[in-house]
Amino acid sequence: MAGIGRLTGTVKNYDWGGTRFIPKLLGEKQESSTPEAEFWLGVHPQADCTVSGPDIEPVLLRDYVAQDPVARLGAKVNADFGNVPYLLKALDVKNMLSIQVHPNKKAAVIDFEKEEATGLPLSDPKRNYKDRNHKPELMVAMGEFWLLHGFKPEDKLRATLDSVSELNFLAPVFAEGSYKGVYAYVMELPQEEVSARLRVLLDRIIPLYKAGKLEKSSEDFWAARAALTFSETDRGIFSVYLFNVVRTDKGQAVFQDAGIPHAYLEGWNVEIMASSDNVLRGGLTNKHVDVPELLKHVVCEPTEPELLSGVRKGKEIIYKTPAPDFELSGFELEAGDEVKINPVTTEVFLLIDGEAELVAGNASVKLHAGEPSGVIFPGQEVTLRASGKSLIYKASVPA
Numbered sequence: 001m002a003g004i005g006r007l008t009g010t011v012k013n014y015d016w017g018g019t020r021f022i023p024k025l026l027g028e029k030q031e032s033s034t035p036e037a038e039f040w041l042g043v044h045p046q047a048d049c050t051v052s053g054p055d056i057e058p059v060l061l062r063d064y065v066a067q068d069p070v071a072r073l074g075a076k077v078n079a080d081f082g083n084v085p086y087l088l089k090a091l092d093v094k095n096m097l098s099i100q101v102h103p104n105k106k107a108a109v110i111d112f113e114k115e116e117a118t119g120l121p122l123s124d125p126k127r128n129y130k131d132r133n134h135k136p137e138l139m140v141a142m143g144e145f146w147l148l149h150g151f152k153p154e155d156k157l158r159a160t161l162d163s164v165s166e167l168n169f170l171a172p173v174f175a176e177g178s179y180k181g182v183y184a185y186v187m188e189l190p191q192e193e194v195s196a197r198l199r200v201l202l203d204r205i206i207p208l209y210k211a212g213k214l215e216k217s218s219e220d221f222w223a224a225r226a227a228l229t230f231s232e233t234d235r236g237i238f239s240v241y242l243f244n245v246v247r248t249d250k251g252q253a254v255f256q257d258a259g260i261p262h263a264y265l266e267g268w269n270v271e272i273m274a275s276s277d278n279v280l281r282g283g284l285t286n287k288h289v290d291v292p293e294l295l296k297h298v299v300c301e302p303t304e305p306e307l308l309s310g311v312r313k314g315k316e317i318i319y320k321t322p323a324p325d326f327e328l329s330g331f332e333l334e335a336g337d338e339v340k341i342n343p344v345t346t347e348v349f350l351l352i353d354g355e356a357e358l359v360a361g362n363a364s365v366k367l368h369a370g371e372p373s374g375v376i377f378p379g380q381e382v383t384l385r386a387s388g389k390s391l392i393y394k395a396s397v398p399a
Helices: 021-025 061-067 069-073 075-080 105-117 154-163 165-188 191-210 219-229 236-242 291-297
Strands: 004-008 010-012 038-042 050-053 056-060 086-093 137-141 145-151 243-248 253-256 262-274 311-313 316-319 327-333 338-341 347-353 356-360 363-367 373-376 382-386 390-396
Touching: 004 356, 004 363, 021 038, 021 086, 021 347, 038 347, 050 061, 056 061, 061 069, 069 075, 086 347, 086 390, 105 291, 137 145, 137 327, 145 236, 145 253, 154 165, 154 236, 165 191, 165 236, 165 291, 191 219, 191 236, 219 236, 236 243, 243 253, 243 262, 327 382, 356 373, 363 373, 382 390
Parallel strands: none
Antiparallel strands: 004 050, 004 373, 010 038, 038 086, 050 056, 086 262, 137 253, 137 262, 145 243, 145 262, 311 316, 316 327, 327 390, 338 382, 347 373, 347 390, 356 363, 356 382
């Protein structure tokens, strides 16, 4: 058994996606005519990823793993998870995503069972819980990338509520009820008052946005864009001022744990997460927003954004997180560079730039634009070899 294979991914054509990053990965010479938002690699039911190789007839990765889970996952990962526990993605965020919160593992199990008992189909747009799993996430920027991440530290939030005249009404609410109080207040505010208060704010900032007078570091920029992208009555616009606006540069990463409110705003990234689709939305969306469920799970406390640069181990940069489900590594290689890998479980590779190959014994799988992804399995040492200057990411599980 060669222990390596080529992997095909699944493209998601969400309307917030761009037309350049994913077509570039897939070797397209022109931009896509339709949005290509995400490229999925994993065993998730919505990811029809096929593995093939020197001794593997084309088959869905989840089916191939299921044929011999102990050998292909490794004994420990099979015992702990019973399947590949992560989902690897590439994202092209042209337009803003909804504000999101994900439940922790214990809550996901309880709340999934409760919702199942109601008989609401998994496909129903009002469904909150699609599975029994948590969904911690890590993203690594592929260039300048902007996001919302957690509540601002107290001094910064107080300064914002004092300096933005249209939000002065929230300053005493924050002083009396702290983070939980002010967030619940804006999420439960009658829609008529939401619309009236946002109208005053948007009448001031939208003309500035359209005139190009707002910087991306300003909450006003993203609030105006949100109003024009979604709705000028979307209460999620308040959250743009409550949360940290974070810029990351190429190679910097941000970890989103359970309960941390966040939203991707603009840019390209590589993302890894626990294999789940549990999302509670908090606005900036046309989709279902279940305020009571959201407030039950959101972590209402100050967050100081931590930009992770990874830990270098030889030519490998490892992004450490508390999540037991996944570990992401990056390789910045020059022509002729080689890295020896002894996989602990099913490990997925995604090539962003350059050309490389995975070699096990006499078998090899080449990675290049058009066929950027491969997979390796435990039991045999694999060599990652670059034929040119290359950037590659590897998804695995902490050893």
